[in-house]
Amino acid sequence: MKRLKHIVRPMAVATIAAAAITAVASPSVAAENGKFRLGVVTFLSGGAAGPFGVPSINGAKLLINALNEGKVPGPYGQKGINGLEIETVVIDENGGATKQVEEFRNLAERHKVDAVVGYISSGDCLAISPVAEELKVPTVMFDCGTSRLFEENKTPRYVFRTGLDAAIDNIGAARYVVDTNRKTSAVASIQQNYAWGQDSWADFRAALTQLKPETKIATEQFPKLFQGQYGAEISAIAVSKPDVIHTSFWGGDMEAFVLQGAARGLFDKSAAILTCGESALDRLKGQAPNGLILGARGPFGAFAPKNELSEWFHKSYVAQVEMAPSYPAYKMAQAILGLKAAAEKAAAGKTGIVPEKEKVLDAFTNLTFESVSGTVAMSRANGHQALQGISYGEYRYDAKTKQASLANVKSYAGDCVTPPDGTTAAEWIKAGFPGAKCGN
Amino acid sequence: MNVGALPPARMRRLTDMTTFYAILMDGMIYASWLFLVAAGLTVIYGVMRILNMAHGSFYAIGAYSAASLVGWYFSSNGEANPYWSYAILVGCALLAGLVVGFVIEQGLLRFMYKRNELLMVIVTYALLLILEDATKLVFGVDPYFTYQPYSLLGRSMIGELAFANYDLALVGASVVVGGLCWFVLNRTHTGKVLRAVIHDREIAVAMGVNVRLMFAGTFIVGTTLGALAGALTAPSISVSPGIGVEVIVLAFAVVVVGGLGSIEGAVVGALLVGLTRSMAVHLAPEIELFVIYGVMSLVLAVRPQGLFGRTVARKI
Numbered sequence: 158m159k160r161l162k163h164i165v166r167p168m169a170v171a172t173i174a175a176a177a178i179t180a181v182a183s184p185s186v187a188a189e190n191g192k193f194r195l196g197v198v199t200f201l202s203g204g205a206a207g208p209f210g211v212p213s214i215n216g217a218k219l220l221i222n223a224l225n226e227g228k229v230p231g232p233y234g235q236k237g238i239n240g241l242e243i244e245t246v247v248i249d250e251n252g253g254a255t256k257q258v259e260e261f262r263n264l265a266e267r268h269k270v271d272a273v274v275g276y277i278s279s280g281d282c283l284a285i286s287p288v289a290e291e292l293k294v295p296t297v298m299f300d301c302g303t304s305r306l307f308e309e310n311k312t313p314r315y316v317f318r319t320g321l322d323a324a325i326d327n328i329g330a331a332r333y334v335v336d337t338n339r340k341t342s343a344v345a346s347i348q349q350n351y352a353w354g355q356d357s358w359a360d361f362r363a364a365l366t367q368l369k370p371e372t373k374i375a376t377e378q379f380p381k382l383f384q385g386q387y388g389a390e391i392s393a394i395a396v397s398k399p400d401v402i403h404t405s406f407w408g409g410d411m412e413a414f415v416l417q418g419a420a421r422g423l424f425d426k427s428a429a430i431l432t433c434g435e436s437a438l439d440r441l442k443g444q445a446p447n448g449l450i451l452g453a454r455g456p457f458g459a460f461a462p463k464n465e466l467s468e469w470f471h472k473s474y475v476a477q478v479e480m481a482p483s484y485p486a487y488k489m490a491q492a493i494l495g496l497k498a499a500a501e502k503a504a505a506g507k508t509g510i511v512p513e514k515e516k517v518l519d520a521f522t523n524l525t526f527e528s529v530s531g532t533v534a535m536s537r538a539n540g541h542q543a544l545q546g547i548s549y550g551e552y553r554y555d556a557k558t559k560q561a562s563l564a565n566v567k568s569y570a571g572d573c574v575t576p577p578d579g580t581t582a583a584e585w586i587k588a589g590f591p592g593a594k595c596g597n
Numbered sequence: 598m599n600v601g602a603l604p605p606a607r608m609r610r611l612t613d614m615t616t617f618y619a620i621l622m623d624g625m626i627y628a629s630w631l632f633l634v635a636a637g638l639t640v641i642y643g644v645m646r647i648l649n650m651a652h653g654s655f656y657a658i659g660a661y662s663a664a665s666l667v668g669w670y671f672s673s674n675g676e677a678n679p680y681w682s683y684a685i686l687v688g689c690a691l692l693a694g695l696v697v698g699f700v701i702e703q704g705l706l707r708f709m710y711k712r713n714e715l716l717m718v719i720v721t722y723a724l725l726l727i728l729e730d731a732t733k734l735v736f737g738v739d740p741y742f743t744y745q746p747y748s749l750l751g752r753s754m755i756g757e758l759a760f761a762n763y764d765l766a767l768v769g770a771s772v773v774v775g776g777l778c779w780f781v782l783n784r785t786h787t788g789k790v791l792r793a794v795i796h797d798r799e800i801a802v803a804m805g806v807n808v809r810l811m812f813a814g815t816f817i818v819g820t821t822l823g824a825l826a827g828a829l830t831a832p833s834i835s836v837s838p839g840i841g842v843e844v845i846v847l848a849f850a851v852v853v854v855g856g857l858g859s860i861e862g863a864v865v866g867a868l869l870v871g872l873t874r875s876m877a878v879h880l881a882p883e884i885e886l887f888v889i890y891g892v893m894s895l896v897l898a899v900r901p902q903g904l905f906g907r908t909v910a911r912k913i
Contacts, residue, residue: 204839206738350886378882383843385834386630388764389623389878395758396615396879409740409835417833420748420761444744 192244193237193500193511195221196264198275199489203251204383208408208436209277209300209485214247215478216470216486217274220493221245223473231466231527238497240508246270250277254284261285265292271511272297272500274492277485279303279323279353289315295517299492300485302326302454304356304582307538317521319492319533319543321455321575323353324360324582326405326432328574329547330452331364332595333567334401339428341365343375345399347390349410350379357405357432363586375399387414391423399427407433415445424449430549435459436483438561442554449552451563456530457484457491459563460548470529491528495535495543498526534571537578544571570594618756620875626764628871629771633829634844635851635863636774637822643858644795644815646714647706650721652823653845654728658697659824660831660840661732662689664741667832671745682746690828694821702816710812725841733838740837747832763832770829774822778860791815795858850889854896856906865904869896 197217200210221243223229227236237243246268248260257276264270272295276282282301287310289296296316298306302323310316334341344365348354358377366372375397378390391414394402402423406414411433418424424446434451435458441449453460459481461467470490474482499521503512512520523540526533536544550563573595576585585591638652663686670677670685701724709720750762782788793801794811802808827840834840851870855862870889877888884891902908 202733202738202838204837207740207835207837211738376882378878379885381886383839385830385840385843386627388626389619389875390882392619392623392758393879393882396613396619409837409840412740412742412835413833416742416744416747416835417761420763420833421752422759440740440742442744444748 190244191241193239193241193272194244194246194268194270195238195493195496196246196248196261196268196270196273196275198248198250198257198260198264198273198281200251200277201247201249204408205277206251208411208483210250212436212483213277213300213485213489216474216482216489217245217493219473219477220470220490224493224497229466230469231464233466233494233497233527235501235508238500239504239510239512241511248275250275250281254278254280257281258284258288261288261294262292265294270294271514272496272517274299274489274496276301279305282306282318283309286310286313286316293514295496295514295521297492297496299488300454303352307542308581313538313541314518317495317535317541318538319495319528319535320488321543321545321547322582323357323405323454324576325547325571325574326452326454327357327360327403328364328582328586328590329549329569330403330430330432330450331361331368332569332574333450333549334365334428334430335368336567337428337565340400341369341372343373343397343399343401345375345378345394345397345402345427347378347380347387347394347402347404347406347414349382349406351382353407354379354405358403360582360586361403361405361432363583367586367589383410385409385413387417391418391421394418394427395421395423402427402429403432404429405432407436412437412440415441415449419444419446434552435563436485438483438552438563439481441552441561442559443556445552445554447551447553450549451552452547452549453484453487454547455484455488455545456548456568457487458482460484460550460566460568461487461529462531464531466527467529467531487529491530491533491543494528495521495524495526495533499524537575539578544575546570547574615757616879619758620872620879622755622758622760623878624868624872624875625768626760626871627875628867629768630826630830631847631851631871632771632863632867633767633774633822633826635848635855635867636778636860637819637826638848639852639855639858639860639863640778640822641816641819642852643860644791645710645812646858647717647721647816648714648857649819650718650845651701651724651728652721652819652848653841653843654725654732655694655697655820655823655841656827656830656844657732657836657841658693658728659690659827660834660836661736661741661827662693662824663828664743664831664836665736667743667746668741671743679745679749682749686746686828686831687825690825691821693828694824695817697824698817698820699813701820702813706816707809707813710809725845729838729841732841738838740835741831742835743832745832761833767829774825775860775864782860847889850893853903854893856900856903859903859905862903862905869904 199213200206225237225242274297276298277300279301282298298318300320304322304324346358348358376393430450432452435453438459500512500517502520503516524535534544546569548568550566553562553564573593576582641647641649666689667682667685747763752759752761790806851866855866873888873892877885
């Protein structure tokens with residue numbers, strides 16, 4: 158009897174374990190369940206969750222639900238993606254590039270997703286790009302801005318980016334400063350001390366110096382990411398008496414800098430340009446001074462053009478989340494719409510099937526599609542990188558209505574601020590923006 | 598520092614009175630904040646010999662409680678006196694510190710006092726991770742923005758530079774906190790008993806001191822100081838996930854420089870780090886990231902026990 162127990166107990170344990178493993182692994186079997194399985198990766202925790210991750214996942218949920226119900230206007234009336242319900246596997250981007258590569262492999266091999274949309278961090282984008290090519294998973298980067306994405310992956314097949322290169326933010330910012338006739342005899346910089354901040358400043362500095370050679374740099378500050386306290390940096394900038402202050406700060410760092418700087422009158426005599434400022438448009442309220450120049454990393458958020466699709470997105474988002482969508486929400490929606498447009502073009506009218514992967518890739522390459530930010534042309538990086546314009550405008554807050562808005566908005570066409578294929582942003586700026594089409 | 602080796606622009610900046618005042622004021626303000634953050638950490642280590650990694654979480658809890666309650670106060674009481682928000686800030690910190698400190702001390706730490714110091718580091722690190730997630734569960738991941746108390750006090754001109762009066766008030770708050778800590782430790786009966794516990798726990802027990810009660814009280818005070826630092830910082834920052842982890846590294850740098858467990862050491866450590874960092878920001882911003890840890894390394898190379906730390910023979 159005892160011997161029987163010795164045999165039965167391990168067998169029972171093994172059976173339960175096997176059942177558990179099967180249950181956990183079931184998504185891999187369910188890949189052909191008649192749904193389009195989409196991996197969605199964004200920050201759900203950490204410092205980037207509040208300003209970027211949460212708006213983007215809200216945007217994704219809203220759009221995917223509406224697509225599944227067939228309620229999206231414009232050319233997206235067909236339910237889900239090519240008539241298939243979209244099923245999502247949501248992954249938290251927090252935790253670093255190594256973890257993200259593991260998560261991506263899980264998405265591809267265990268969850269067997271049909272495509273992945275995601276990635277805010279440039280480090281994550283750079284780490285995922287070769288893995289996406291290796292595992293042959295169509296991957297749409299929706300937000301990361303590193304220029305290196307397609308400099309390192311020169312012949313992309315599976316990787317697309319529907320968001321803009323960060324160099325465009327800063328070339329656009331320099332053009333805005335020049336076009337609004339700001340003095341640039343003393344320009345101050347404050348950036349988070351990592352690749353994003355350093356690259357942003359290098360691009361802005363080069364572009365501004367190219368556009369206005371008399372530009373002088375007054376001070377360059379590189380505080381630590383998430384430092385939160387900027388008293389000394391604000392003093393150093395104030396002492397340098399700048400005409401213009403440039404920052405690519407994002408999230409809590411950007412909001413803290415605005416709050417602390419405004420309380421000390423830093424922006425009273427200097428024009429400050431915040432390339433990611435729009436993400437806090439509805440939170441800055443009365444503590445940000447009027448005249449602060451904000452960008453949205455493209456024609457997103459408050460800069461989105463007014464059309465049926467963008468107005469529907471804005472209205473639905475406000476109804477669901479009870480606040481206006483900031484630019485990460487738009488960028489996420491843009492990536493999903495791009496994927497849908499490509500998949501449906503690849504299906505060529507055969508609805509209710511997951512179109513062949515290779516055909517989706519072909520369709521996505523050089524695709525022009527309608528988005529919540531207007532028309533998007535995948536016309537850079539051999540048809541894998543979106544080309545769009547960029548806008549900047551001045552912050553205005555009405556204390557009576559408690560509403561923030563943008564004034565003196567200037568928009569620059571994609572061809573005005575984007576280097577041609579085969580030329581890096583640094584080379585293009587240095588050469589004096591050859592071929593730039595900036596006609597009004 | 599070899600001033601003569603500085604490039605002309607930096608030399609001009611160094612001799613410029615505005616820059617001099619700016620370095621001094623920024624250094625003082627940053628040092629005050631550092632001291633507020635580090636005070637609770639050093640109090641707990643001084644008495645209990647616990648290197649409390651969870652201190653950053655107490656800071657975050659204080660910041661979140663204050664930001665959410667002050668935010669609610671301003672959004673729901675349009676006509677209310679805005680100056681009451683300062684009372685709410687302090688009240689939040691006291692309440693949050695008392696509750697969290699009591700629960701953690703009574704629910705976890707009192708069962709582990711006889712354990713090794715290193716094990717306590719791991720226990721409090723686990724606590725930090727748990728509290729980080731608990732904070733997210735309670736307050737969510739959206740940032741909290743409670744700017745009204747920061748801008749309400751206006752600004753003052755010192756030389757050519759404007760400083761937020763709230764930041765100047767923070768200097769006063771840190772002097773009050775430091776003075777209170779010093780007074781309680783050096784001029785009260787409780788302080789004498791605490792010093793006896795710090796000097797020799799076993800003898801203190803033999804003399805009839807209720808060490809358990811002292812430990813509980815100290816931990817709650819340390820927690821409250823951490824929460825107070827967070828609550829007082831909340832109006833000047835965007836309160837978002839991860840703020841506790843960011844400050845714990847700085848707080849450690851300050852108490853290590855000053856000497857673990859020494860209030861005087863925390864004051865000097867905060868001043869040293871604050872002023873050095875301020876000098877770096879104004880004169881050589883490219884080394885600003887390194888300078889805090891540079892100071893720490895230098896001090897530890899000369900005095901491994903920190904500036905005010907005592908070398909203690911370890912009992913085996």
